[in-house]
Amino acid sequence: MTSATRAMPSLIEVNGLSASYGRVAALKPVDLRVEEGEFVTILGPNGAGKTTLLRAISRLIASNGQIRFKGSDITALPAHRLAKLGIIMVQEGRGLFGEMTVHENLLLGAYGLGGDRAQVERRFDEVFRLFPRLRERSSQVAASMSGGEQQMLAVGRALMAGPKLLMLDEPSLGLAPKVAAGILDTLGELNRNGLGILLVEQKAPLALKLARRVYVLASGTVRAELPAHEISSHHDLARYYFH
């Protein structure tokens, strides 16, 4: 089903998106969509093109193909304009500004709000409600925090921007299982409140608990698109990876 046949346009719809690093095609033409308030997960092995896909959608790398956001063609927009539309990405490795404090990192998340202090304060309250630890660490330099706290900060910073679509690239990477589960629980809560989420994850069991739909990516192409509940085990996934 395409957005043309649905009543509401998709939150984001990607058609024939491809990208390459030099002569190496990291992403062959890919189609993908996320509906309003939907939680979609992209699974795939190392080198499948998952990070490239998120970066291409965020316009952080050059790509071909079409990207539509709520029905509008945003293919030609630069990265900073996408952020202002509400398409926010939490990068692999968190992408924090390590020498800045937690407070400064969060303020940078709210960069698009300009001088609207009241709105910034409301966002701070919301982020601190979700991650009370960040309030305690507010004046601490980001690089000196633990991995879990850094991931909380990365998600918190993204939330400061007031995202409509939140894209996360392996947020559980390098975290203890309990900490990773806590982060994903928070994502689940955000999704229940209506936030569209596109999650790239290698830890399939964690991601499948929350996702409604799953794209399986391997060798730069979408191998399968199916409801999350249809993937029951790692064995199933391997079948798609090596298809």
Place this chain on the structure above:
Amino acid sequence: MTLRAIISTRLGRYGFFPVAGAIFIALLFAFVFIKGGYLLTVMQLAMIYGVFCVGLNFFMGYTGQASFGQNAFAALGGYGTAILCVQYGWEPIAALIASMAIAGVASVVVGYPTLRLRGHYLAMATFALGLITYDISVQWQSVTQGYMGYSGIPPLGIGPFTVEDERAKLVCLMVILFIGVWISGRLRNSRFGRALRAISTSELGAAALGIRISRYKLAAFVIAALYASAAGSLFAHVVGFISPEVFGLQMVVVTFTMLYVGGVGTVLGPAIGAIIASLLPEIVRSTGRFQDIAYALALILMLIYVPKGLSGLANVGKKPASGEG
């Protein structure tokens, strides 16, 4: 409260090195004021270089870009103010401001295409800018008077009030440097400054948050050019003479040294670096024919043992808070 109690309180609040550094610099200025003579000139030049470095820090420190060509804008400031004052009889302050405006426009024109480059390519392009400006200042004799340069440039002043006393000049330059540092500190911790620092850490990360990278880089480049132009103009008014050599390659090397000795990316570092790197040659002068070796050795030791610059000493002894989990 006794002096001892005050020092004890400050030590507890700011740590040993910042307090010791502040006391050292205060004593240094007191000594220079009392002694006068050649040291006054050294400190005047340190203040002027300080203004230049504070500006350069916007582009190289806060934004993390490389520029080897800011001397071009100092030359614009110096020659602009010299020509306007000597040939057209402008007031020094008006000439300084006009030269800054010219340098600002020139930096936009030059920076817009140049800042599309990154890393080494940007460094080479800006280096070429400095070399071209030097060549113009030598060859365009009808305007710059070539190697002869300009002399008889009036001292700083407004209307009938001119700053001619050497101590008064130093005070005036200290105030200007203080204002420059204050503006730098305010901007560093503003929305604008945070965006610059974000670019310095990760251009992709900054763009992903909605920061328009090219615009901010250009803004930092222009600010650096404005400071450089002001420094060039101040040099002309304080020394009273300029020639192409003043704004040559030596200026690039000296200001880089100052920036890294003081602490690139910090608020106070450029000013501290300008003072220390200006004084260092005077300190090692007693080693006679070994003074160049002693100077280089002192710089190398500083860069090895204080890699974040002298302003980084402020954090020595402070325990970083650590997270858990």
